[in-house]
Amino acid sequence: MPSNPRMPLWLDLLRTLHPPCGVLLVGAGDGASPWVQRLMQWETRHVTLVEGDETQFRHLHGHVPERHGWQLRQEVVAAEATSVTYHQANLSLESGLLEPESLRSIWPHLATRLTSTRRATTLEALMRECDAPPNWLVVDCLPALALLQGAAERLQGVEVIAARVLLGTDPLTAGPAGQQALQAWLETQGFRYLEAESERHPAIGHALFVRDTPARLRETVERLAEATRHQHQMTAEWVALQMHSADQAETARAEIARLTEAHTAAEALARAQQQHIEQLQHAAAQAAAQAATEATTTQRAHADEIARLTKAQEAADKLAADRHRLITQLRQAAIQADTTATAQARAHADEVARLTEAHTAAEALARAQQQHIEQLQYAATQAAAQATTEATTTQRAHADEIARLTKAQEAADKLAADRHRLITQLRQAAVQADTTATAQARAHADEVARLERASQKAEQEANRPRGDADIDDLIHDISAYFTERSLTYVDVGAYVGDVFLKLAGSRQIKIREAHLYEPNPTSYQTLTTKLESCRLPTLHAYHLAVGAQPALLHFNAAQSMTRVVEPEPGSPQVSNTFTAQSVSLDEQARLFTDQKINLLKIDVEGRELDVLTGATELLQAQRIDMLYIEVGFNCHGTQQSYFADIDRFLQDKGYRVFRVYEQMNEWTEDSPLLRRCNVAYMSERFARANPSKLTRRLRTLQEELDRLKSASTPPLTPALP
Template structure:
């Protein structure tokens, strides 16, 4: 070993310094024996929990007596004495007994002869052994078993192995080592002096280095080849790894914050765009509502106008029916007038025939008068007879004149009646023409009204279609507005969640930076204390060097005296 071996005083000082660095709340002491020695210094400290282990239960009586060492002014602590053989596996092991009970253990007496040449072997026994993890699982320390190493102040448990071989005990305690901050052990400094390499300091140092421990002190014992080593958890790699992890986490958090910031800005931009779109949609909705209101007013006006047109159409239909009835009556009267005219014409024809007959009769009478005058001229002689005949002829003439006068009067009456009938016929024809003109005008007005109604119906259908489209557009605008409002609300919620997450990540980053800073400060303090401890050890080195040499010489002389005494007869 390149580390200098210090005396008991330096060992006690290092233990005290280690106590200040990592105050033990629990101590696991394997091979405690009778409770004496440098490594029992912890009994003077305020240790709340202890598991004191030894293969011989009788050697643990000191812990069960009322006079057991306890911290001054403290309540009785949780110190338990456990009689057990501790090894690297659970099961039966060979337990070796020697003439010096302090050397009983897993190492055979033959393996110890390089240290103690005069040691004698006693009959060994087979005893049940347990790993330290198994034993502590049965007798747990409150809060002592963790899952991962941390800073020294997070490991308030000390492990003390005060027997040989320490490596086999350490190999059976990987879980316990994860919760331990300080390891003290007894080991052989010179492997050449011992047949079992598991008892060497080099083997224990290599094993503990793999678990994050570093040897900070090596103290002397009652044998120059056996030393007491103090190991502290080397936090530098862990802190460096933690620092690297924190830096990576910080970088990741920074990238996450940047991404979240970009996302927040993008969401803010989207929210602004959505708000602008929502305003535009609101304005479009207002315009659409105004257009819909205008279209509704127009529709109402057109509905009223259509109702008026329908009423006018109904009135015109009624008038048309009335005119149709009047026309039918006029046509019937015209037909009757035509019948009367035909009757009058027939009567006139008959009167003309009667007039012709009267004219013929008059002609006949004239012929008769001429014949009578001729007869009067011929028959002047018979004047009386002729006068009488003349008188009778005059009477007949008078009657004929009267008949002629009556025929003329009848003819005049017939002519007057024919004129009246002709005037009536002309009047009826004029009325029929006027009624036909009115009927044509009414038919044209009806056609115009029907066309206007059809146009109004088309316009009404168009307005209805436009109103339905406007209502649908209004509904779509309302749905779009609701969707935009919902999207805006979701965007605001996402923005708030992102801001909250950013705040949490920022707080976590600040806390991680603070933890890293505190860890670095603690590491610097620990390194400084270790450096001071090493300086103290180096300062005592020169003072103890001569004393150490004298002690080595004295021990060699004692060993020589022992050998001489053991060789004397009777001893």
């Protein structure tokens, strides 16, 4: 997508004002560039596509169908027709006559992979050999200035020029590959600069130039003035000579008529060019207003999205605060219950101590009374022995006293027994109360611990990596792009088939054929068992690994993760290891219908880049519509492939991020930093064929149609008598 929204508007305007009768494109690449796609969309009749790289030219032949009036030529273009050094860079887009190392200041990792000596042709020669003289010229390579200078004489018939240049303030932009030098030279050739847009790299882009109509108008007026002066001179000469013969007079009148007609035509051309300038200025103003309106709409949408995310963050913070307050209250309740139970136990202990002291005092009183009784009995016995002759009244008094003391002894014994029973009951009650308080305190502590464990479990569950089969959001997002279409599904690292079964069981996605690859023999056996219940006739499962090229790989299996290992020579066999044959997707493509994949899912525990390398031809030709791939965000990690490497590889093949799923932080370390996610990529060709708004509208209409069909179908209920 262009970084400058005004560039497409300028191109559509220029296409109206200066229809591309003939187009010469130097640096056509593999045919997937926006320039080639735009010319195909415009249905331009006469186009010449030129590419110097042999591999890119081969892909160009595959991408561009045969069209009447279109020519494809493998040529290296230079300022002069001579032998030149051609540099093949590690990034195919930068291959050409310019040394890749000269761009190191803006592209540090760019380097030359291979150099070769090639015979070059010139831009002038190509323009001369075109079926129709080109009025549009696109130079999509560096440096464009040298190529254009070699065709200066042929530029008179060109109306629009687009050239690849260096942008920005880097010192390189002042050189022959920069925009400044190209703009200065083209102004001397009668062209005016309109707009520039950057590529994915902000320092490289395309500059757009158009034939300077006012300058051409001034040139026409000057020629008209010269013709008028010549006319006056001829008239004076004719009068001076007085036309000695009738033939000379007739010739002079014819010359005067021709010059008068030329004068009238020049004035008409001047008026037409003035109207053309006014139309161009009006269209430019409308394009600027439309770009400003789109920018305002985008800013408003971004502001609404930020507000929604802010509200969601505030709700999450409030939920966390409520949970923390609840845990604090439960902890305080447990502490208070523990304190209350301790106080009750102390009160019971004090009561037991008090009753124990009372019991001891009662026992001491009983012993004293017993001693007193024994003393009285002894005294009575002595008195009876010594005074046997005392009066009966005295004996009765002694007997009464003995009876009274005996009753007092019995009452004291009963009181002691009652106190002992009460003390025992109180001790049992104290023990029971202490046990109850301890049980309550333990129950409160267990409840607090249970809630803390539940909270921790909830946090771990929220942060735990979700399974591969949790793809409901992906199914919902891509279903609109496959409405009423059956797709070819390829699963690399299928494990036990959960993702495929989820797709096959969805009502939103229709699978035409499926190819599942799993190297682990245990997982493969489970996979084939699960697939027995699936009735899809074009379902294939392969006990193979997928990589960059055919090879015999060694694996180590740990639960759901199967990883490639490098065995050391002479080392003993380790448990849970096995070998499997590896194949590439480019090689397997012959098994797929139309040699095309609609949805490719990759989950190979860090070997995703190897799988993509083995699918280079499919990706280069964009015969894979969408990819669903796991990536990591730690450049030192080994469990997932680093996102920057995956993204750089896919963007170089014309793929862009469609959606991001399963964003997971570093949950094993309780860190908020992003650990991994699953990313869905979409090819630019598929995106252009399925505009977002139109696709969503079609799905809405389809759902409404299904709802109306369902509502119009009468219910199958039996008639009541």
